[in-house]
Amino acid sequence: MPLAENFFDSDTFALTRNLAGFFVVVFWLATAFWVLKDARRRIDDPWLVAMAALLGLFPPFLGPIVYLFVRPHDSIEERLDRELENRALEERLAERDLRCPVCRGQVDASFLVCPVCTTRLKQACASCGSPLEPIWQVCPYCATSVPPGSTTSDDVLQPLRVRRSS
Ligand SMILES: [Zn+2]
Numbered sequence: 001m002p003l004a005e006n007f008f009d010s011d012t013f014a015l016t017r018n019l020a021g022f023f024v025v026v027f028w029l030a031t032a033f034w035v036l037k038d039a040r041r042r043i044d045d046p047w048l049v050a051m052a053a054l055l056g057l058f059p060p061f062l063g064p065i066v067y068l069f070v071r072p073h074d075s076i077e078e079r080l081d082r083e084l085e086n087r088a089l090e091e092r093l094a095e096r097d098l099r100c101p102v103c104r105g106q107v108d109a110s111f112l113v114c115p116v117c118t119t120r121l122k123q124a125c126a127s128c129g130s131p132l133e134p135i136w137q138v139c140p141y142c143a144t145s146v147p148p149g150s151t152t153s154d155d156v157l158q159p160l161r162v163r164r165s166s
C-alpha cells in the first residue's frame with residue numbers, strides 16, 4: 001500500500017504522533033498530581049503521602065485507579081471535625097450523668113433534692129424556686145440576688161460527675 005506507507009512517513013503523521021504523546025504525558029502528570037494533592041488532604045503520614053504520589057506516577061493511569069480504591073475515606077479535616085464532635089458529645093453526656101452523693105441514684109442538674117433518698121442537692125431561688133449553682137450570686141432566671149451563705153458551700157454533685165478520660 002504505497003499510499004499508507006506514504007502517510008506513515010509523512011510529517012503530518014510524525015506531528016500527530018508527537019502531539020498525542022505529549023497529551024498522554026500531560027494527562028499522566030495531571031493524574032499523578034491529582035493523586036498527590038488528594039493524598040495530602042487525606043493522609044497525615046508524609047511517608048504514606050510519598051508512597052501515594054509514587055503510586056500516582058507508576059504504573060501510569062493504573063496507579064491513580066488503584067489509589068482510588070485504597071485511599072482513606074475521609075479527609076484529615078473531616079476526621080478532626082468528627083473527633084471534636086465526639087468529644088463534645090461525650091462531654092455533654094458526662095455533664096448529664098449526675099449522681100446523688102448519698103445513694104448514687106441518677107439525678108438531674110435541675111433537681112433540688114434526690115428523689116430516691118431525699119438528700120438536699122441544691123438550694124432553690126427564694127423568688128422563683130429555680131435550682132441555684134453554689135457559685136451563683138444572682139438567680140439567672142429571675143435576676144433576684146442570692147444572699148451569701150444561702151446556697152450550699154460546695155456543689156455536692158461536682159465530685160461525682162463522671163469524667164471520661166479522652
Ligand atoms: Zn440519693
Ligand SMILES: [Zn+2]
Nearest residue numbers: 125128139142
Ligand atoms: Zn430566681
